[in-house]
Amino acid sequence: MSVVETDLLVLGAGPTGLFATYYAGFRGLSVTVVDSLPELGGQITAMYPEKAILDVAGFPRVKGRDLVAGLVAQADTAKPTYLLERTALTLEHRADGVEVGLDDGSVVRAGVVLVTAGIGKFTPRPLPSGEGWRGRGLEFFVPSFEPYVDKDVVIVGGGDSAFDWAQHLEPVARSVVLVHRRSAFRAHPRTVEAVQDSSVELVTPAQVTGLLGGEWVEQVEVTVDGEAPRRLPCQAVVAALGFVADLGPLQQWGLEVSKRHVVVDSAMRTNLPRVFAAGDVAEYPGKVRLIAVGFGEAATAVNNAAVTLDPQAHVFPGHSSEALG
Numbered sequence: 001m002s003v004v005e006t007d008l009l010v011l012g013a014g015p016t017g018l019f020a021t022y023y024a025g026f027r028g029l030s031v032t033v034v035d036s037l038p039e040l041g042g043q044i045t046a047m048y049p050e051k052a053i054l055d056v057a058g059f060p061r062v063k064g065r066d067l068v069a070g071l072v073a074q075a076d077t078a079k080p081t082y083l084l085e086r087t088a089l090t091l092e093h094r095a096d097g098v099e100v101g102l103d104d105g106s107v108v109r110a111g112v113v114l115v116t117a118g119i120g121k122f123t124p125r126p127l128p129s130g131e132g133w134r135g136r137g138l139e140f141f142v143p144s145f146e147p148y149v150d151k152d153v154v155i156v157g158g159g160d161s162a163f164d165w166a167q168h169l170e171p172v173a174r175s176v177v178l179v180h181r182r183s184a185f186r187a188h189p190r191t192v193e194a195v196q197d198s199s200v201e202l203v204t205p206a207q208v209t210g211l212l213g214g215e216w217v218e219q220v221e222v223t224v225d226g227e228a229p230r231r232l233p234c235q236a237v238v239a240a241l242g243f244v245a246d247l248g249p250l251q252q253w254g255l256e257v258s259k260r261h262v263v264v265d266s267a268m269r270t271n272l273p274r275v276f277a278a279g280d281v282a283e284y285p286g287k288v289r290l291i292a293v294g295f296g297e298a299a300t301a302v303n304n305a306a307v308t309l310d311p312q313a314h315v316f317p318g319h320s321s322e323a324l325g
Contacts, residue, residue: 002106004081006032007309008302009100009110011088011250014042016279016294017116018071023302025078027317029309032081032108034088034100041068042118047141051164057292067291083108091253091275098274112305115255115262115270115277116298117247127156127239129210129221137217138237142169150174152233154220156208157240163187165238166200176200177232179222181207211237247281258283268301274308276301 008024010017013035024031039045041064044053049065056062083102090101097111124140134140142148142165153173155166158180164187166178178195183204185192196202203222209229210221220234247260256263256271261283268276278297280289287293306313 002104004032004083004106004108005110006030006081006108007111008032008305009034009098009108009113010080010116011035011100011113012042012116012118012279012281013037013040013082013084014116014118014279014294015044015067015071015291016118016298017042017114018068018075019295020114020116020278020298020302021075021078021080022071023299024305025075025080026320027302027306029078029302029306031078032083032110033075034083034086034102034108036085036087038085040072040082040084041065044068046143048161048164049143050145050168053291055290055292087248089249091272093273111274111309113275114268114298114301114305115250115275115281116279116294117250118280119260123246124239124243125241127208127237127241129208130237130239133211133217133237136215137213137235138211138239140239140241140243142238145169145172148173148236151235153177153236153238154179154208154222154232154234155238155240156180157242158182158185158187158204159240159242160187160191161242162238162240163191163195165240166195167191167198169238170195170198170200173236175233177203177222177234179203179206179208181205208237261287266300267304268297269304276305 007029008031010020010033013033021031044064051064052061087103088100089103092099100108130138148169149172152175155162155178170176206222206224209223211217212219219231221229221231223229262277262281264277264282268278270277278301279294303315
């Protein structure tokens with residue numbers, strides 16, 4: 001059995017977890033990061049690495065992959081141990097910390113645990129007419145725009161992801177059609193307006209009722225309410241129908257959970273001793289789920305965790321710029 005010993009165990013390698021890793025190093029703590037995904041960056045890497053992010057302080061506009069690259073470089077200063085493609089299953093309290101068992105049989109013994117699991121494990125909602133077509137023209141996320149160059153693309157959905165991908169694929173695809181079952185959309189009004197002003201065709205209220213082709217999708221059958229079905233040329237379908245999130249084994253640890261989020265106090269402490277939470281997974285009155293908010297919560301959690309590890313330490317460590325002087 002592999003045993004890793006560390007001051008801080010971070011569960012989740014998304015933006016909040018990566019910034020917490022850097023900050024742990026700044027506080028002089030050893031840090032280990034566990035994530036079920038094969039790459040660092042969490043949802044950004046898995047779902048929208050090419051998407052432009054506009055609400056991170058200091059970056060008027062930054063691509064998801066570029067933000068992750070910067071966070072990874074910053075986190076590397078802490079010399080972390082990364083345990084990827086592994087899931088935390090069990091948590092047991094010890095006299096000097098906690099012991100977390102992973103799904104590969106290894107164990108991490110940590111002084112403190114910080115949960116930055118975002119929304120947890122996410123599973124895309126299926127396209128009813130798309131059974132058997134995944135990997136043959138049907139996808140649920142757009143990690144790269146390259147496969148869509150000069151193709152006829154049909155996007156299904158009416159939320160932010162559907163409209164974001166329509167907006168980003170419109171310049172590279174031969175054509176983009178967005179199909180939604182209602183005439184109203186859940187996406188941000190500004191993005192909806194931008195797509196409406198582009199060459200993207202909006203088909204509503206309608207549903208994709210069939211995918212047609214051989215080894216690869218060649219046509220999509222679209223049924224508009226009250227009309228006969230029509231077929232559109234299509235070599236790529238993006239089903240942006242949302243996803244189901246699950247905190248998984250963490251829900252069996254005894255954490256106080258509210259609507260799939262872990263309840264914390266102002267120091268980012270959970271109801272369990274030596275267990276903190278930050279980022280989208282954390283819940284408290286007035287919570288706002290933004291990447292920028294997660295960064296602040298990560299620093300708050302790590303600074304309070306440092307005091308848990310050493311009661312003689314100060315919560316506020318001073319400014320990072322002072323360390324250079």
